[in-house]
Amino acid sequence: MxxxxxxxxxxxxxxxxxxxxxxxxxxxxxxxxxxxxxxxxxxxxxxxxxxxxxxxxxxxxxxxxxxxxxxxxxxxxxxxxxxxxxxxxxHLFGAAYLEGDAGLRRAGEALDALSAETGATVQCCALRGNKYVVLDSRDGTGIFHITSDVGVEVPLPWTASGRVLLGHLSDGEIRSFIPPEDFRLPDGSALPVQRFLDDVAQARRDGFSETTGLASSFTWCQAVPILGREGRADLTLCIVLPVDSDAMQRKRCLSLLVAHARRLGHAGGDRRIA
Amino acid sequence: MxxxxxxxxxxxxxxxxxxxxxxxxxxxxxxxxxxxxxxxxxxxxxxxxxxxxxxxxxxxxxxxxxxxxxxxxxxxxxxxxxxxxxxxxxHLFGAAYLEGDAGLRRAGEALDALSAETGATVQCCALRGNKYVVLDSRDGTGIFHITSDVGVEVPLPWTASGRVLLGHLSDGEIRSFIPPEDFRLPDGSALPVQRFLDDVAQARRDGFSETTGLASSFTWCQAVPILGREGRADLTLCIVLPVDSDAMQRKRCLSLLVAHARRLGHAGGDRRIA
DNA sequence: TGACGCCGTCCGAAATATCGGACACTCATT
DNA sequence: AATGAGTGTCCGATATTTCGGACGGCGTCA
CATH class of the missing domain: 1.10.10.10 (Winged helix-like DNA-binding domain superfamily/Winged helix DNA-binding domain)
Structure with missing residues (x-):
């Protein structure tokens, strides 16, 4: 070096x-x-x-x-x-920010509810520059926690939220937005760009995204958008499950996520169809 | 030179x-x-x-x-x-601060516990310049909340915590530390300086302070110090009760406060005797 | 219509904040 | 002892940033 x-x-x-x-x-x-x-x-x-x-x-x-x-x-x-x-x-500046930003504050309340309802680790995430960042989180219950720190910047292709947060960009925009090195996953393997673009497109259609084995091999992540005034995913609600959780539980978590996100979201209906 | x-x-x-x-x-x-x-x-x-x-x-x-x-x-x-x-x-800077400051983070956990145990509004407070400031709080349950914002600066003589936070200063130091206008209470009346000095002395002896009708007419406040390495009250744990709460409940709250603060405090024993 | 109060931007000039380097010191390592 | 790497402070010079004021918009009120 x-x-x-x-x-x-x-x-x-x-x-x-x-x-x-x-x-x-x-x-x-x-x-x-x-x-x-x-x-x-x-x-x-x-x-x-x-x-x-x-x-x-x-x-x-x-x-x-x-x-x-x-x-x-x-x-x-x-x-x-x-x-x-x-x-x-x-800390005081940050608290004042939170006081002024109703969106993030309400998202925090949703995290409390989700945490109680699911017992899993739940997060609220957003874009920061060309990276993904956790804005707030509640750690899961149980002996082993799956946690991640608020404020740590992570490459977008590593996360389910990343797929949701880029829904408003075209393929070309996404290609130029994300640094090439960010497509290399933590385990050293390379994620094909096209596969990521497909994931984003699918997330746009479905209104959510699920990933597993990306940022870590033992997690199953679900992310749903909280839509802002312009119908863009300003924030995401995100849940981190153990990779071996059963399909039933996953389905339940996803519907809870969607319900909370829809309640929080600004653009009420299905603007994403447009 | x-x-x-x-x-x-x-x-x-x-x-x-x-x-x-x-x-x-x-x-x-x-x-x-x-x-x-x-x-x-x-x-x-x-x-x-x-x-x-x-x-x-x-x-x-x-x-x-x-x-x-x-x-x-x-x-x-x-x-x-x-x-x-x-x-x-x-918000991210503030979160990073919290991550680095184990003291305040643990105090936050104590607030969670106290909030659950008492149902009242509980706070963690500290000195900021020559003012009192709430660093963290949990709002009470019930129809009417008694709340106060994190980060708002308040004159020290208005609060129970103020009496605890100045325990390390002499009377003379306190006189020159607090701006004269801060002895005028929100209701317009003037708090005699000597009475405040007596309150501080008593808080130093007792290891806690109780006030009522100071910052507001409908609150009964209790504050206990969280002692730092030098035996000084770096932080306080504080509980806000309705003024009509009964003596038994107050006693219970105070003992809970003391227990939590002692656990959090650095100087274990009764350094304040020195 | 005109006067007024805002917002936002641009400009040249002068005061000064940034910079590089030097110094004294401590603590490990050689 | 000598070396090296670190912290913390000080100083003068110059490239730069702050400042004050002017300008064009916008909206409101009389």
Whole structure:
């Protein structure tokens, strides 16, 4: 693995599009946003130096930014090695967001109900950039939980929700939307793009999607769309069953999912036919 | 050798307090932090112009900052009047914070238990600056709920938790810590400072605090400290009962509170004696 | 119709925040 | 002891960002 020091500033050709860092001097606010996104992806405390290395930012600048964010308690010191992670203020911002977003709040209530009704792990998911992300979840009951963290970005082809969330895109749009490497599954095998496109089309017809053995070999996933004002799947309701659950149980779960999602959805009827 | 921090550049006498920036040019990141804090206090969508007015910031700058934060989805457009509020990314940051802070997460589990055991509104509270703030809560069951929002800042003398959270301060420190206007209660009456100091002292002795008719006339509040590593009350567990609840029920609730808080607390024994 | 208040965008100029580098320090490892 | 890698701080210079103001729209009210 090549060492990445502050040198990679002059990689002009090999930097495709996003996070285009030319020879640039960046704004503090952009550095701050990058820093927070980095912590979100890494999901563990980092020191200022470490952040600077990963961001390709000057150390002195990162120290300054970290200080400001720490004063505002958007970051908090963790441990004794000068590391920081998200702070309490972020929790308050997040809670305020939830208060303002009736959609996600109501979805959370549906998760409570679904969790009680099924005992399985249930989630509410959405698109974030060109990735799939869990926005909220309730862990299943029982000795072994199947869990996944809120906020972790996952390639769309790995998930049932991914098939539902892309229903509003054409095949061509989907091809250019998803990075090619995302079609490689966690087990190393490659998912044929056409099969994924077929899955999306089928999910569009059926109003739900089921997958198994994709992200993990021991799960059977079901996802249904929560339709927004424009008839697009803004959110999904999703249930994670053990792969050996019987067909009857699956059918019951699916109908529960559909019922909750329809109640939550904005576009009442079957706009997806159009 | 005198230390030169970035602060003492313009040590003018005419700096009244925070917020009211005179003629100065501020950093983008500070503007951004101020903007987010403003939204947290206002708890409703605001337009860029409105934000600029409240912040005393140039309109053009605020538009720029809002654009950046919106691109990062830390803010989201709301309505059609160009208003913005916290965005989905904030929710993810907040969730990541919760994942990293075992203390608050465990307190949340205690709230679940307390809520089930008592049916009342229960909260986890802490200090934020020189104010009291609810970090997490579970609403009571029954027809009428007594609720309060996560993240709303409240004067410390209005609350039972306030009396518990200041146990580590001396009378003098408390006097200078709390803004004088915070001793005026919501009903307009003034709480004698000495009475508040006595309350804090008693809470320190008893290991809990009870108040009634302070923040509202119809509530009876109980608060107990969750002790941190240094034996200080970092968090409180708090229960809100109707003012007409009977003594027996109150006693039961208090003992439940104490049991949960002791289990959560770091300093096991009675460090407060020291 | 005109006056007013908003929103959103654009621009040049000047103040300054970012940057690179240097320093002192600690802690392991050689 | 010497080396290396890390943290945390400070400083001057310059490329840049903030700022103030102007502009064109839109809607409302008188």
């Amino acid at each position: 090549p060492r990445r020091t502050g040198q990679d500033r002059e990689v002009d050709v090999s930097r495709p599009s996003t996070s285009s860092s030319s020879i640039d001097r960046q704004r503090g606010i952009d550095r701050a946003i990058g820093l927070l996104e980095l912590l979100l992806v890494r999901r563990q405390p980092m020191s200022a130096g470490e952040i600077a290395r990963h961001l390709g930012a000057p150390r002195s600048t990162v120290y300054e930014i970290v200080k400001r964010l720490t004063d505002a308690r958007m970051l908090e010191p963790v441990g004794s090695g000068g590391q920081v992670f998200f702070g309490r203020t972020m | 005198p230390r030169r921090t970035g602060q003492d550049r313009e040590v003018d006498v005419s700096r009244p307090s925070t917020s009211s920036s005179s003629i100065d040019r501020q950093r983008g990141i500070d503007r951004a932090i101020g903007l987010l804090e403003l939204l947290l206090v206002r708890r409703q969508p605001m337009s860029a112009g409105e934000i600029a007015r409240h912040l005393g910031a140039p309109r053009s700058t605020v538009y720029e900052i809002v654009k950046r934060l919106t691109d990062a989805r830390m803010l989201e457009p709301v309505g059609s009047g160009g208003q913005v509020f916290f965005g989905r990314t904030m």
